[in-house]
């Protein structure tokens with residue numbers, strides 16, 4: 034049987050969703066043989082590959098880099114899964130949205146900096162005016178809210194996708 | 210006052226002002242006052258005095274003369290010569306001209322059709338009486354309907370007459386007035402109220418304002434008759450504070466009527482008593498909604514509440530309350546004077562009588578008109594309105610303001626009736642009529658009305674509070690060429706939700722301008738979305754700026 | 759004026775039930791174990807029909823009617839669940855999430871919030887409309903309580919409980935449309951309010967984390983059960 038090509042991506046999030054993914058514990062062993070993990074923060078791979086069957090995205094779209102990344106991912110992915118509140122609602126990263134980007138940078142790098150007060154220009158990518166949930170930028174096929182989503186929910190989603198079904202989460206909605 | 214005394218005043222007043230007397234009538238309604246018609250009136254009075262006692266000229270203020278954009282307007286009698294854009298400096302010349310030929314350079318261009326195609330019932334006194342003189346109103350058969358009804362008709366017969374007339378509410382909804390009156394009459398309880406809704410808040414509308422400023426006693430008489438018919442002893446007129454002239458004239462009219470015992474205890478020698486108070490609104494559009502208006506009179510925040518119960522059952526202070534629009538009340542006295550059958554002779558089967566409209570937008574004769582129901586839009590726009598200026602092409606006519614819709618060219622020959630307007634996605638509304646030509650962008654029009662609804666939403670219910678803001682943002686996105694077809698689909702979805710789930714009429718009708726422009730001018734939306742182009746050249750396109758640093 | 763209550767029959771989703779004419783559709787539904795979701799309504803406070811979550815279809819009426827504020831009538835036929843109602847209810851919940859700043863993960867009411875519950879109830883897994891991200895105020899001037907406009911859904915339960923039960927009328931609504939906010943006194947900081955008796959009723963009836971007790975960490979703010987909308991109390995008793 035051909036393995037399902039799966040990628041996981043970490044945009045603006047805390048990695049908690051990836052942790053929760055790992056919390057599936059021994060059930061990962063059930064899934065592992067059926068998938069080929071082609072890209073992930075968990076594996077070392079620089080360029081996002083072509084022809085991915087399922088991409089699971091954690092985090093919101095906050096920077097220019099995130100924006101380019103998610104657009105490329107969308108173009109190369111059959112089924113895009115928004116995993117966790119940051120990806121679905123923009124969540125904590127989105128807390129800066131009511132404020133001006135400059136004001137946010139100033140608060141972080143000038144007002145609250147003990148030393149070396151300056152706004153970095155080359156280490157961090159340019160920020161978007163607004164942090165966006167993924168579906169405000171590209172089409173999303175499956176939404177798995179939760180902060181983080183439970184390992185059970187993730188297992189359900191992945192299992193369904195591997196069976197070739199779009200998971201119906203309407204009974205399992207959970208925010209926060 | 211008894212009927213006999215009333216008749217006597219009328220006769221004396223008519224004798225003192227015969228139609229043959231040389232008279233200069235100056236419009237003293239808001240439109241003309243705003244371009245100094247009061248100065249013109251003063252100058253004319255001075256000029257008349259100079260003329261001497263051998264050839265007396267009567268100078269009087271009258272109500273709105275219709276062609277508001279060309280004011281100050283003056284009519285010279287006999288002969289009914291209409292002068293426009295009169296300045297105080299012209300006074301001597303006009304006074305002198307009463308003996309000779311009219312002053313040519315000031316005569317308004319032949320507006321025969323403007324007047325001849327109209328049918329005056331509500332506005333019948335506008336060019337006849339001085340709104341600040343009760344005798345003028347009485348001389349025009351004012352208060353006759355009240356005093357004769359009190360002595361010759363029972364309340365039930367009064368309502369029957371109204372049912373026969375087929376009059377429907379002019380506040381927008383078109384609810385049958387006779388039916389509403391009989392519901393309130395049947396409601397149990399001895400304490401009932403009459404409310405006149407004079408909150409007129411549609412952008413560009415000034416029908417009610419003109420009636421209040423031009424013929425305030427007509428409203429008082431209509432309300433008193435309503436009080437008699439439904440068994441109420443107190444009435445309130447809820448006027449927006451932005452209408453100071455109307456407020457002043459209403460208060461004056463009330464005190465005049467009270468002095469003559471046409472309001473107050475035992476009117477016309479009967480056991481019927483009725484008093485009227487003026488209440489000021491702070492200009493929130495939503496306070497025109499009946500339950501919000503009632504809350505506002507009660508001293509609460511002016512927000513609507515769910516209906517049922519309707520005010521007819523539980524209104525002001527929880528008592529049965531009859532609430533009607535200014536124009537509705539303005540029809541009552543004439544109907545009861547001439548009979549319901551007479552009134553039903555005007556208009557069409559389901560829309561009887563006349564309707565007052567405020568004509569505005571891209572049209573030659575802007576102003577106030579009263580037309581029989583059933584007249585076609587084409588007659589209003591091209592005959593009465595004199596067509597589109599600059600030889601430009603007609604595009605649509607907007608009726609019903611923020612709750613209404615845009616009617617395209619193919620329906621110009623449609624009769625103006627409640628049902629026919631609804632069929633093409635608009636409403637009769639309270640009487641705003643805005644004409645648009647090829648230089649108007651329909652997305653921009655929809656955006657304008659949505660912005661109005663968004664800022665006038667009271668914020669009580671979720672769909673209107675949030676939905677109007679979301680729809681407005683989507684319309685901005687479309688008009689700036691930043692939207693996708695998904696955005697358009699979302700807009701339509703939100704229209705559906707807000708229309709069907711909002712608490713009051715404001716939210717329920719807020720999507721109408723969008724829905725109606727989408728229905729007839731979808732191609733304009735698509736041009737903005739797919740080609741980043743505004744066909745009318747109104748909207749400025751704006752490239753999105755996602756990144757900021 | 760008020761006619762005495764009569765006993766009548768009506769149908770709720772094809773079930774014939776008996777009721778009194780002074781009852782609302784919601785009361786009769788709950789008596790008969792039929793679930794109609796509610797947000798702004800709270801038993802014991804005057805209904806205002808503001809959130810529109812409880813809208814039902816009534817055969818013969820061209821308008822959807824709020825179950826919490828509509829009295830039953832004889833022979834009335836009510837439909838409490840339909841594809842259309844579900845769609846509208848979900849949209850209302852979306853509107854509430856879009857118009858505030860609901861960061862559940864860091865909210866004091868996380869997992870004990872009636873708005874969250876409504877998202878679950880209506881199956882709202884994400885928003886299909888843009889978030890507005892308004893800039894809103896947090897008032898922590900009161901010694902014991904915190905008000906956070908970011909989480910307020912303008913249900914006016916605080917306004918009503920304060921005016922109708924406590925009799926203090928500290929709360930009211932200011933502003934129109936999307937700018938409307940609840941305020942204390944004449945928009946003074948809560949901590950400086952002359953009328954507030956610090957009874958905490960508003961905090962307990964608030965369905966979200968908009969009003970909370972000071973010093974709570976995320977997910978710690980549990981409102982007292984008997985103050986919750988009745989459906990959710992029932993739900994909690996079941997589990």
Ligand SMILES: Cc1cc2nc3c(=O)[nH]c(=O)nc-3n(C[C@H](O)[C@H](O)[C@H](O)COP(=O)(O)O)c2cc1C
Pocket residue numbers: 377378379380381382383384389406407408409410411494495496497498499500532533534535537639713714715
């Ligand atoms: C948002 C809103 C604003 C309204 N404004 C007015 C108004 O300014 N004047 C008016 O007469 N009716 C207005 N109405 C209609 C009134 O609620 C009410 O139906 C009307 O006054 C009844 O009078 P009628 O039967 O004579 O038409 C408004 C309704 C809504 C929903």
Ligand code: SF4
Pocket residue numbers: 495512513665666667668669670671673674711712713714715716717
């Ligand atoms: S529809 Fe709009 S104006 Fe009417 S109650 Fe709702 S928020 Fe207020």
Ligand code: SF4
Pocket residue numbers: 208209859860861862863865866867868869870871872873874909966967968
């Ligand atoms: S109030 Fe409810 S929905 Fe809003 S952030 Fe808090 S838990 Fe989430």
Ligand code: SF4
Pocket residue numbers: 909910911912913914915916917940960963964965966968969
């Ligand atoms: S503070 Fe709480 S109770 Fe008050 S209106 Fe907002 S959500 Fe409702």
Ligand code: FES
Pocket residue numbers: 795796797798799806807808809810811812813824825826827
């Ligand atoms: S409208 Fe009924 S619960 Fe809010």
